Amino acid sequence: MNKILIIGGPGTGKTVLSIFLKELYSFPVYHLDDIEFKDNWKKKNKLIVKQKILSVLKNENWIIEGNHLENLDYILRDADFVIFLDFNVFSQLSGIFKRFFSNFNQCIKNIKNCKEKISFSFFIKTILFNIKKKPKIIKKVMKYSSYRLFFLVNRNQVNEWIETLKSK
DSSP states (O other): OOEEEEEEOTTSOHHHHHHHHHHHHOOOEEEHHHHHEEGGGEEOOHHHHHHHHHHHHTSSSEEEEOOOSTTHHHHHHHOSEEEEEOOOHHHHHHHHHHHHHHSTTOBOTTOTTOBOOOOHHHHHHHHHIIIIIHHHHHHHHHHOOSSEEEEEOSHHHHHHHHHHHHTO
């Protein structure tokens, strides 16, 4: 387990899990939001994003977290371990509201001026994630077979899995 991809809907705990795995394995973590966005949630140039991702993939060890479809194929080709946080919409909404209130008015991750917020469009994207985006992600995930694939469907499963890793 040297190249780990964590995918899942908004509010599923991808960032939290990536930080835990970073502490456990001492691998660098790359957040797709950091790679994809610049100040104030403006998207970066697609070619620059692709180049950055391809550069990251050259590393011997990495943890990448996010759910951006555009460059997912590149990441999946290189990953040797994929964790899909496949939570229901209520768990996702609970996660984003918890994150919003615990990080209220703070910049998130490493993106300047990108304060934690819940916009109407983000709320709708979260509600529709399992209907619209998840099938596309699963189709891409199933296209490759060079990695171990873990589907974790709720926070209890994630916590139990973390406990097994800690005990090893």
